[in-house]
Amino acid sequence: MYISRKLVNGVYSYSLNQSYFDPPYWKTKVLLNLGTNPREYVHYYSDVAFSILVEEDLKKLGVQTDQFELEEVFYPFLTQDAQRWVDFSLNRKPIKRATTRFSPSEVHFFDRRRLIALRLDHREPWRVEEKFFPFYRELIEKSRDEIENYLWNFEDKLNYREKVRYLYAIFGLNYTPTQEDQDKLFIQRLCEIASDEAYRMGLSEDEVIKYYLCRYVWLYFDVIPIRRVPSFYLKMEESIYKEVAYVLNVSLETLYSLSKKEILKLFREKIKIYHPDLGGDREKFIRIRKVMEAFLKIRF
Structure with a gap:
């Protein structure tokens, strides 16, 4: 399970989702709608003691879970004190997920590229994306929606300078001589990704642009100042x-x-x-x- 977010009328709308395999792709289904503030589903007994109030609702849907798993799912929406408790509590039991052996090619190149940039702070991830990295396992057996939300959560932790460097790295924009060339290259590569069925995993081009790739368009054109590399x-x-x-x-x-x-x-x-x-x-x-x-x- 994971928390999915979508931008609806300028406001994030959240839902508790689950990925499932529907050959040939992994897809996602909504288990519970969480509205605009998932924090409302966290009940605190003290600064560090809390429970997630969706376990019974999930059981009614036939979804077996426990508070340990829900802590991980709702982690970004906990208070800092609660997060520290989750991180350091001796009673915390890590969730083990068994996955079969896999090849890097099973993970889409754009997903590999982004994870390399996030995990290794690599400025040119495209140079090493064919190598095997154990952290590729984090993206195995996930739907397009779960993959995007997983990476999105990592991207949220980047500061402004890191986001600029990250965007240039994943789209290979560091060595374009003019701003016009850079703009064209960014749009070209974004469109190539959106049109790639292996990336879309059964979704339409409009859907992946509207719900996922649009965050990069916004960052590139509205947030990053115009910069020319001599x-x-x-x-x-x-x-x-x-x-x-x-x-x-x-x-x-x-x-x-x-x-x-x-x-x-x-x-x-x-x-x-x-x-x-x-x-x-x-x-x-x-x-x-x-x-x-x-x-x-x-x-x-």
Whole structure:
């Protein structure tokens, strides 16, 4: 189960949904309508003690659940104190979901791309989307509606700067020379995704644009300020990437696939070799540090 949201007349409308398999796609069905405020279904006995008031309604529908599962489903709508209690309570029992082995190709490329950008803060997720990442499992056996709401909840946690970087990453907009080219590319790629039956999973183009992809249109045209990336900046960025790859003794392709944590680990190992206090070359030490600082700014 999961909570689905849709924008209706400028207001979010929520429902408790469940994905089910209707060959060849996973689809969704509404179990309960939650109105405009799911918090109304959380009853508090104290700052941290609470219950979710839908368990009996679900049992009448033949849906077996418990408060542990409902805590997870309603987690975004709990108070901060209640969320902390859920996170750290020793009595909390994690829900285990058994899933069969799968191939990355079973997850749509746009879903993989978004999850890579969210999980790894990767600026160029399209370069590594064919690789297997364990977190792809989070999107297996889910309907289009559940996948979108799952990713949407992650996107809500991004600050403004992170959202801009995320949007540019998932649509591959970082290297367009002019604003006009960038606008055309964004619209082209969004339309390609909307027309892809594998992405729509039985829904119409109008439905996926209206309920899901519209959030990216709004972010791109109404929230992100117009920005033009000069060609000299792109060349400078490419030069920095090449120098960092050389310093860390990895290929460019490997560098693109590494997470921030992995890059910093390699950097610390390399910088020790040139540290002046350890008998290293001072000039090389300063140069490597400056290059890494510049790289981290443009990459992360």
